[in-house]
Amino acid sequence: MHGYCIAVRLEQMSQGVFRLNAGSLFVAVQRLQRDGLIRGEWKATENSRRAKYYALTEKGQKRLNSETREWGRQVAAIARILEA
Amino acid sequence: MSLLRSISDGLRSLFRKEQVNEELDEELNGFLEMAAEEKMKQGMSRKDALRAVRLERGTLEITKEVVRSAGWESSLETLWQDLRFATRMLGKNPGFTAAAVLAIALGVGINVGIFSVLNGAALRLLPIPRAEEVVSIDQIFHGRVTRNAHNGPSMFSYSEYLDYRDHNHVFSGLLAYEPFVEATLGGGTMRGLSGALATCNYFDVLGEHPVQGRGFLESDCATPGGNAVVVISDDLWRGTFASDPSLVGKRIILNRTAYIVVGIAPPGFKGTEPIPSSFWAPITMQKALDPWSDRIADDNLSWLALLGRVQRGTTMEQVRGDLAVIAGRIDQLHPGRTTSLAVRTATFFNRQMEREILTPVVSVILAAFGLVLLVACANVANLLLARASVRQKEIALRLSIGASRWRLVRQLLTESLLLSLTGGALGSLLAFWSFTSITRLIISHLPHEAATLIVNVAPDFRVLAYALGLTVFTGIAFGLIPALQSSRQDLNTALKEDGIQRSGGREGGRFLRSALVGTQVAVCTILLLATGLLLRGLYYAQTLDPGFEMKGVATMFLNLGQQGYTEKRGTAFMASLQQRISGLPGVVEVAHAECAPLSHDFSADAFTVSGRVEKIGIEYNHVSPEYFSVVGIPIVRGRGFRPGETHDSPGVVVTESTARRLWPDEDPLAKTLRESSGREYSVIGVARDAQVAHLGDAHTTYLYFPAGTPDNLRAYVLVRYAGDFPATAKAIRDVVQSLDAETPADVIKLEDYLEVWRMPSRIVAALSGALGALALLLASIGVYGVVSYSVSRRVHEIGVRMALGADGSEIMNLVLRQAMRPVLVGGLVGVAGCAAVSQVLSGMLFCLSAHDPVAFISVPLFLLAVALLASYVPARGALRVDPMVALRYE
Numbered sequence: 001m002h003g004y005c006i007a008v009r010l011e012q013m014s015q016g017v018f019r020l021n022a023g024s025l026f027v028a029v030q031r032l033q034r035d036g037l038i039r040g041e042w043k044a045t046e047n048s049r050r051a052k053y054y055a056l057t058e059k060g061q062k063r064l065n066s067e068t069r070e071w072g073r074q075v076a077a078i079a080r081i082l083e084a
Numbered sequence: 085m086s087l088l089r090s091i092s093d094g095l096r097s098l099f100r101k102e103q104v105n106e107e108l109d110e111e112l113n114g115f116l117e118m119a120a121e122e123k124m125k126q127g128m129s130r131k132d133a134l135r136a137v138r139l140e141r142g143t144l145e146i147t148k149e150v151v152r153s154a155g156w157e158s159s160l161e162t163l164w165q166d167l168r169f170a171t172r173m174l175g176k177n178p179g180f181t182a183a184a185v186l187a188i189a190l191g192v193g194i195n196v197g198i199f200s201v202l203n204g205a206a207l208r209l210l211p212i213p214r215a216e217e218v219v220s221i222d223q224i225f226h227g228r229v230t231r232n233a234h235n236g237p238s239m240f241s242y243s244e245y246l247d248y249r250d251h252n253h254v255f256s257g258l259l260a261y262e263p264f265v266e267a268t269l270g271g272g273t274m275r276g277l278s279g280a281l282a283t284c285n286y287f288d289v290l291g292e293h294p295v296q297g298r299g300f301l302e303s304d305c306a307t308p309g310g311n312a313v314v315v316i317s318d319d320l321w322r323g324t325f326a327s328d329p330s331l332v333g334k335r336i337i338l339n340r341t342a343y344i345v346v347g348i349a350p351p352g353f354k355g356t357e358p359i360p361s362s363f364w365a366p367i368t369m370q371k372a373l374d375p376w377s378d379r380i381a382d383d384n385l386s387w388l389a390l391l392g393r394v395q396r397g398t399t400m401e402q403v404r405g406d407l408a409v410i411a412g413r414i415d416q417l418h419p420g421r422t423t424s425l426a427v428r429t430a431t432f433f434n435r436q437m438e439r440e441i442l443t444p445v446v447s448v449i450l451a452a453f454g455l456v457l458l459v460a461c462a463n464v465a466n467l468l469l470a471r472a473s474v475r476q477k478e479i480a481l482r483l484s485i486g487a488s489r490w491r492l493v494r495q496l497l498t499e500s501l502l503l504s505l506t507g508g509a510l511g512s513l514l515a516f517w518s519f520t521s522i523t524r525l526i527i528s529h530l531p532h533e534a535a536t537l538i539v540n541v542a543p544d545f546r547v548l549a550y551a552l553g554l555t556v557f558t559g560i561a562f563g564l565i566p567a568l569q570s571s572r573q574d575l576n577t578a579l580k581e582d583g584i585q586r587s588g589g590r591e592g593g594r595f596l597r598s599a600l601v602g603t604q605v606a607v608c609t610i611l612l613l614a615t616g617l618l619l620r621g622l623y624y625a626q627t628l629d630p631g632f633e634m635k636g637v638a639t640m641f642l643n644l645g646q647q648g649y650t651e652k653r654g655t656a657f658m659a660s661l662q663q664r665i666s667g668l669p670g671v672v673e674v675a676h677a678e679c680a681p682l683s684h685d686f687s688a689d690a691f692t693v694s695g696r697v698e699k700i701g702i703e704y705n706h707v708s709p710e711y712f713s714v715v716g717i718p719i720v721r722g723r724g725f726r727p728g729e730t731h732d733s734p735g736v737v738v739t740e741s742t743a744r745r746l747w748p749d750e751d752p753l754a755k756t757l758r759e760s761s762g763r764e765y766s767v768i769g770v771a772r773d774a775q776v777a778h779l780g781d782a783h784t785t786y787l788y789f790p791a792g793t794p795d796n797l798r799a800y801v802l803v804r805y806a807g808d809f810p811a812t813a814k815a816i817r818d819v820v821q822s823l824d825a826e827t828p829a830d831v832i833k834l835e836d837y838l839e840v841w842r843m844p845s846r847i848v849a850a851l852s853g854a855l856g857a858l859a860l861l862l863a864s865i866g867v868y869g870v871v872s873y874s875v876s877r878r879v880h881e882i883g884v885r886m887a888l889g890a891d892g893s894e895i896m897n898l899v900l901r902q903a904m905r906p907v908l909v910g911g912l913v914g915v916a917g918c919a920a921v922s923q924v925l926s927g928m929l930f931c932l933s934a935h936d937p938v939a940f941i942s943v944p945l946f947l948l949a950v951a952l953l954a955s956y957v958p959a960r961g962a963l964r965v966d967p968m969v970a971l972r973y974e
Contacts, residue, residue, distance in 0.1 A: 003111060004118040007141075021142040022115055023150040026108075030154060034090040047121075051114050052107075 002043075002051035003029065029054065037063055094157035108151060112144055162491075166498035173499060180471060181503070184464045187862060188507025188558060189514065191460030194858070196551045197515035197522070198453045202446055203547050204540040206433045210356050211540070213291040214393075219403065219427050220434035221248070221390040223411065228420035234379065234387035235263060238426070238436040242367070243383045244414060245283070245390060251410050254403045255392040257289035260367065262387050263357045267373055268647070268828045270337030275324065276828060277338070279363035280355055281370050287315070287349075289393050290356070297332035297347030304346075304366045308380065311366055314343040318351040320362045338363070340648050340826060341372045356391060358432045376645040376797065391430055403427055448924075452855055455607045457558065459859045462600040463866045465562040468500060469597055470873045472570035479570055492571040493564075500563025501556065508555030515551075516543050569596060597870050602910030604863040609914025609947055610921060611856035616939035617922050618849035622842060630838075631774030632681060633716030636672075637834040638803045638812055639680045640820075645797035647827055654796040657823060661801070664819045670807030671815075675710035676791060680800035681776040682837040691787075693746050694756045694764070702742070703777050704787040706731070706795050711788075712771060714804045715834075722753050722769030731792030735768035742785040743770050757787075765789075779841040802834070809833060860947070864954040871903045872958030882962050883970020892963045899962050903955035911944050 001009070006029075007020045032038045037060035040052045056064060097104040116137050123133035141147075152158055174181040209215035222238040225231060233239070240248070245260040252258065261282040269275045287299030294315055304311045314336065316325075325331050335342040343365065355361030367388075370379050379387050394403055404427050411423045426436055433442055472479070482492060519541050543551075644654045658676065665674045679685040687706075690699040709725040712718070720740065729735060736757060743752035755767045777786060791799070805812040813831035820829035875882075882895055919935070 002114070004115045007115070007119075008122075019140070021140070022112060022147040023142050025115075026112065026147065026151045027154040030151060034093050034155075036089050045118075049114060049117070050110065051118075052111050 002053050094155055097155060098157045098161065108148060112147055116141065116144060166495045167502065170499040170502045174502065180467060184467055184503050185507040185510060187460040187463045188504050189511035191457035192508040192554055192558060193511030193515045195453050195457050195554055196512045196547065197519040198449060199550050200515065200519055200541045200543055200547045206431060206442055207546060208431060208540060208544065210430050211352065216429060217394050218430045219392055219394060220430040221392065221407065222426040222434065222436045223423050224426060224436060226422045232385045234385055236435045236437050237386055239386040240388045240390055241383050241385050242380045242388065245388055247414060248390065248407065248410055252406055254395060254398045254406045256395045257285050258390060258392040259283050259286050259289040260388040260390050261286060263389055264359065265373060267338040270340060270826050274828050277362040278359060280361045281367045282364045283367050286364060292350055292353045294347030295350050299347055300366055305368050308368045309372055310368065312341055312343045312369060312372065313346045313366065314338065315347040315349055315364045316345055317349050317354060317362050321348045339373050339646055356430065374646055375648050400427065452852060455611060456855050456859050459604045459607050459862045461558055461562040462604045463862050465566055466597055466600050466866055466870055468562065468566040469569065472566050489571050493567045496567035497563050501559035504555050504559030508551060508558065512551040565596065598906035601866055601870055602906040604866050605907050605910030605951065606914035606917060608856065608859045608863045609911050609944060610918045611852055611859050612947060613918040613939060613943045614921060615849055615853040615856050616943040617936055618845055618852065620936045620939050622845050622849060630779065631772065632776060634835050636804055637715060638805060638809065638816065638831050639834050640801045640816060640829055640831045642801060643798050649797060651793050651797065655793055658796040661819060661823060665803055665816055668815045670805050670812055672804040672806055673710050673714050675708045675714040675802045676799040677708065677711050677802065678706040678795050678799065680802060681715055681834065682779055682841060683800065684840065686777060690760045692758045694758060702785045702787055704789060706789045706791045708791045714802050717774050718772050719769050720772050724769055725790045729790040733790050734766055736765040737769040737771050737788040738767055739771050739786045740773050742787065745785055860950060864950050867907065867951050867954040868958055871955040872961065875899060875958055875962045879965055879970045882965045883967045886965065887967040887971065895962050896959055899959040900955055904951065907951040911947060915944060
C-alpha cells in the first residue's frame with residue numbers, strides 16, 4: 001500500500017476521525033522503515049503513476065500482533081475502569 | 085539490527101543526499117497529486133484541489149523539512165552547516181579571530197603546561213612494566229601511638245613487612261625499601277650518593293631486571309651484614325665509572341665497606357622515588373651503611389616503604405580487605421591502637437605525608453594558573469559581545485524568519501567552540517613543546533639537592549583529557565553568555581539600523597562587558613598584589629638581622645658515626661680537627677654544634693618547669709663553649725659553657741624569650757627545668773634571642789645544652805675566619821683529608837643556608853609575577869577593547885554633545901569615567917580578595933606581612949595607571965569626532 005492509500009484507508013476505516021497530514025504520516029513511515037518493521041518498494045499504481053508501496057515485514061507482523069494484544073488489554077482495562 | 089539499519093539509512097541520506105531527496109520529493113508529490121486527483125474527481129478545478137490539499141495535508145516544502153529533520157542525521161548535518169558557517173564567519177574577521185585564538189592559546193597553554201608538570205610529578209604511574217598492577221601501602225595510626233619514625237610516620241618496620249609479605253593472599257610479590265639512604269662512595273673519587281636499601285625481591289617485583297649482571301638473589305638477604313653486594317644505576321655507571329664494561333664483579337666502597345657490584349640497573353630506571361637512586365643494597369646491609377642504628381631489629385620504627393604487585397584478577401577492594409586483616413592482627417599486640425591502611429596505585433609520591441603537603445600546594449598553583457585562563461576567557465567573551473552587537477542585524481533577521489533561539493545559541497556556541505578548539509590545540513601544542521625545555525631550565529636553577537628530581541612532562545592521556553576538557557569548558561564559558569545575550573532581543577528595534585545604537589536593551593550588554601572587565605582587573609590585582617607582597621618579603625629577608633653574625637662563618641657537616649667511627653676515635657678526631665683548624669692562618673675561632681643555625685636540623689623535647697605540670701615543647705641544641713662567640717650571640721646574663729662541660733653537666737643556657745615565657749618577672753638564673761626523661765637542669769645563663777632555628781621567628785623558646793661525646797659523631801663544625809672564603813674552605817678540607825682521607829668534607833658559608841629559606845618565596849614570587857604580568861597584559865587589552873568599542877558605538881552621541889557645545893575635556897571625562905568605573909570596582913574586589921589570600925600565604929612563607937602597606941598601595945596604583953592608559957588611548961579617538969560627520973553618519 002502506498003502512502004496516500006494508507007492515509008485514505010485510515011481515514012475511511014476510522015470514519016473520518018484520523019485525518020493524517022503528510023508530515024506525520026511520512027515521519028512515521030520513515031521511523032517504521034528504519035526499525036525494520038515495514039519495507040518499501042517502488043511500483044506502478046493503477047493510474048500508471050510511480051509510488052512507493054509499503055508492506056509489513058515478518059518482524060513488523062510480530063510486533064503488530066503483540067502491540068494489538070497489548071492495546072486490546074489496555075482498552076479492555078480502561079473500559080472496565082470506566083464502567084465500574 | 086534496526087540500529088544498524090538506522091545508521092545505514094542515515095548515512096545514505098547524508099552521503100547520497102540528492103537521490104534520497106529526489107525519492108522523498110517524488111513520494112510526497114505523488115501523495116499530494118493523488119489527493120488532488122481525488123478532489124478533482126469530485127468536481128473541483130485543479131487549482132482549487134491543490135489548494136485544498138495543501139490546507140488539509142500540509143505543503144510540500146514544510147512536510148519535506150519535517151520528514152528530513154526527523155532522522156538523527158539531520159542534527160549532524162546542522163552541525164556541519166554550523167561549522168562551515170562558523171569557519172566562514174571567523175575567516176571574515178581575521179583580526180578578531182587571531183586575537184581570540186591567541187588569548188585562548190595563552191590561557192589554555194599555560195594551564196596544560198603546568199598540569200603536565202604536575203601530572204609528571206605526582207599522577208603518572210611508575211615507569212616500570214605493567215605499572216598499573218603495582219600498589220603502594222601506607223599505614224596511618226590512630227589512638228594510643230608511641231612510634232619512632234625514620235623517614236615518614238606512615239612507613240613500616242621490618243617485622244611488619246615480613247608479616248604482610250608472608251600472610252597476604254593478594255600479591256604476586258611484596259617488596260620493601262628504605263629510600264634516601266646516604267652513602268659516601270670511597271676509593272679515589274669521593275662522592276655523596278643517595279640510594280636505597282631493598283628487600284631481595286625488589287627487581288623481580290618491579291619487573292626491572294638489570295641488563296648487565298643480575299639483580300638480588302634470595303641468598304643475598306639471608307644473613308644480616310653477610311652479603312656486601314650492590315646494584316648501581318645506569319647513570320652512576322656511565323658518569324662516575326665511565327661506562328667501565330668490566331665493572332660487574334668489581335668492588336666499590338660505600339661508607340668504608342667494600343661491596344661487589346653484581347648488576348647495573350636498566351637505563352631509565354631510577355628507583356621509585358622523585359629523587360633518583362644511585363645504588364641498591366640488600367636490606368640486610370643496613371647496619372653496615374649506618375653502624376649506629378639497627379633498624380631491622382626495631383619493631384616500632386617506621387622506615388620502610390612497601391610496594392606490592394597485585395595478582396592478576398584481584399580487585400583493589402580484595403587487596404584492602406586482605407591487608408586490613410593483617411593490620412588488625414598486628415593491632416592486637418598494641419592495645420589502644422588502630423591502624424588504617426592507604427592502598428593506592430603507586431606513583432612517585434605515595435606517602436601520606438607527601439600527599440598532604442602536595443595537595444594544597446598543587447591546588448594553589450592550579451588556581452593561580454586558572455585565574456589567568458579566566459582573564460583570557462573574559463577577554464574573548466568581551467570580544468564576542470562586542471561583535472555580537474555588530475551582528476545584531478544578522479541575528480534579528482534569522483530570528484524573524486523563524487530560527488528558534490536554541491538554534492541560534494547552538495550556532496553561536498559552535499563558533500565559540502571552534503575558536504576555543506583552535507586556540508586550545510595551538511596552546512597545547514606550544515605547551516607540550518616548550519614545557520619540557522622550560523622544566524629542564526627551572527630544575528637546573530634549583531639548588532643542588534633538588535636538581536635531580538624526576539619529572540616526565542611528556543603528555544599522556546591524562547594531559548590530553550585535561551587539555552580537551554579545559555578547551556571545551558573555555559569555549560562554553562566565554563561563548564554561552566554572549567550567545568544567550570545576543571539571541572535575546574527586540575526584533576523591532578534591532579531591525580531598524582538606528583535602534584542598535586540607542587536602544588535601552590543594550591544596557592544589559594554594557595553591564596556584562598563592565599562586569600567582565602571588573603573580573604579581569606580583580607584577578608590581576610590578586611596576582612600582582614601577591615607578587616608585590618612576596619617581593620617585599622624577599623626584600624625584608626635580604627635586609628633582615630637574624631640576631632646572630634652570619635657573615636664570616638664557614639660550616640661543615642661531619643657524620644663520623646656513619647663512617648664507622650667509635651665514640652673514642654670520633655672524640656679524638658674532633659679534638660685534633662678543632663686544634664688544627666684553629667691553627668690555620670685567618671681562622672679566628674672554631675666551634676661545633678649538633679645543629680648549625682638555620683640548617684633545617686632540629687631537635688626538640690617536652691620540658692616541665694619544676695613546680696608546674698604543663699609540658700612545653702622546646703627546641704634545643706648541643707653546642708661547644710665557643711659556639712656563642714663564633715656565631716656572635718651574646719650572653720646577656722650569667723655565663724656560657726666552660727670547656728669540660730658535657731652532656732652530664734647540669735647547666736642549661738636559655739634564650740631571653742624562653743626566660744620571659746617560663747619565668748615571667750623572675751630571675752631565671754638557677755631555676756630548674758626537667759626534660760621528659762626526668763633529668764633536671766638548672767639555668768646558668770641567658771643568651772640573646774636569635775633566629776637560629778626558624779628564619780623570621782626570633783621569639784620562640786630555645787635551649788642550649790653543652791656538647792658531649794655523642795656530638796662528636798655527628799656535628800656541624802663552625803669556623804669564624806677573617807680571610808677569604810675559598811682559601812679557608814680549602815685549608816679546612818685539607819685538614820680533614822690529612823686526618824682521614826676517606827671522610828667527605830663539604831665546606832660552605834653559613835649564609836648559604838639562608839638561600840634555602842628564601843627559595844620558596846623566590847619561586848612563588850617569580851611564578852605569580854609572571855602570571856600577574858600575563859594577566860595584566862590580557863586585562864589591559866580587555867580594557868582597551870571595551871573602551872574603543874564603546875567610543876565607536878557612541879560616535880553619534882558624542883557628535884550631538886559636541887554640536888551642543890561640549891568641549892574635548894568634557895567628552896574625555898565622560899568616556900574615562902565610564903571606562904574606569906568597572907576598573908575601580910574590580911580593583912577593590914581584588915584588594916579584598918588578596919587580603920584573604922595573603923593570610924594564607926603568610927602562613928606558608930616566611931617574612932610575609934599579610935598587610936604590607938607599601939605593596940597594598942603601590943600595586944593597585946600601578947594597575948590603575950595601566951588601566952587609565954589603556955582607556956586613554958582609545959578615548960582620544962572620541963575627541964577626533966567631527967560633529968558634522970557624526971551626525972551625517974546614519
